[in-house]
Amino acid sequence: MISNDLQADLQTEVERRRNFAIISHPDAGKTTLTEKLLLYGGAIHEAGAVKARRAQRKATSDWMAMEQQRGISITSTVLQFEYHNAQINLLDTPGHQDFSEDTYRTLAAADNAVMLIDAAKGLEPQTRKLFEVCKLRSLPIFTFVNKLDRPGREPLSLLDEIEKELGLQTYAVNYPIGMGDRFKGVYDRRTQQIHLFERTAHGSKAAADTIVNLGDPRIEQLLEQDLYYQLKEDIELLEEAGSELDLDLVHQGKMTPVFFGSAMTNFGVELFLNAFLDYALKPYARVSSMGEIAPSYPEFSGFVFKLQANMDPKHRDRVAFIRVCTGKFEKDMTVNHARTGKTIRLSRPQKLFAQDRESIDVAYPGDVIGLNNPGMFAIGDTIYTGQKLEYEGIPSFSPELYAVMRNPNPSKFKQFQKGVSELREEGAVQIMYSVDESKRDPILAAVGQLQFEVVQFRLQNEYGVETLLDLLPYTVTRWVVDGWEALEKVGRIFNTMTVKDSLNRPVLLFRNEWNCQQLEADHPDLKLSKIAPLTS
């Protein structure tokens, strides 16, 4: 029997939740923006202090410094903060060195994405790749164009690039006034007000701003004439030629609201956060084996989107990160594990992200919980109460790096096999095998170099096996969806390697896109896919 109280409670909590991940290329300013969002969210009071300590540009060390400073616990998985009575969950996608499949998988747990772009560089490779995943899931995308305090490209040309290259309609919610040394602030099209900011040292405090209406005569004193005219001209152009803001299109991932600013000096960060709060999607219905299922569905359910092993060999526990999709999670609750049919009591759930490190009591749709359950979970697993349901799995994404891994020491054969199989199950790396039966060494397939290093490190530390890697020259992966029989008869294809994935499905590896296109042209009936087809 579902109580009205639970229903009302769920409704309120879902209403006030916003969950997102930031997609960007290294150096665009993700760490800086995150810090500033926390600053405005009240989770930290002085961002500069954290920044200054940054000996090494690694997000996790920042968080650790922050943890010590404020006594709050933040991991690189979820940052949770309250803002204007909303509960904001920032799912962190690992940065530069850590680019791995986790980056993609995190997007499976996100309801919205913030695309962060360096104004001088425009769209960069990693952003484009992550955008593709967002597109696959039709995630709403909010664009923040950063570093306007430095010379950059024309704002209109950046909008144009997003439209043409990503096929996204744009709507500039605010518009920059000047750039580089002459970056004075932004014009907010929502209120038709100009925000002129003052710089603080390293943007350590919230930027003070003076707000004036567009037609206000004080503008003449506050802003140089040429900047004012430029602004008026650009705004007119946008009003005439640009699209209207259409929230339905935004929510379908077809239009992106664009914001300009500078995370470092805090210009535009607050305006962005406010608009994001208004426009972002709240946790919404997800596709499951029971059909689309709304977050207000009173039974608890969620899925595993990330597994993290403790790198410390003394604590070989693994944490499974679960995105809560429906119902209310409560400590000590008993849930069913869809894949294995087992019943599990969630007795030690961790709140890995909020004000303290105590185990959590409750969580709602849009939240993430960490479960300390070694070996039980695989990426994509569903847990639930009530009637059985399963969420669509998380697809395997197109690897771009390949290496054959060998174990030179025959006496370690068993450990090697076990390690490889466990790391594969955990999703640390994809494993493929050559179709040539005489070659049984596993082929590691990764989206980032770090995955290879992690696998080798862990095989040595946790399984006692030293391994050798031979890099392979392939960069493009395609799963064969249709037409495999005909292709198999062709035999060896020039410049291409055929492998089988862990589910024994044929996969083609190409040296480059061109080779792939050639094969497709030669075999029009062949149907290839960049991501692994879902099996469930």
Ligand code: GDP
């Ligand atoms: P990440 O790799 O995306 O996490 O980028 P970081 O936040 O570490 O920023 C990369 C570099 O750009 C650092 O040196 C930052 O200080 C700098 N940066 C970030 N935001 C801004 C900005 O708004 N203006 C300027 N001028 N520099 C910025």
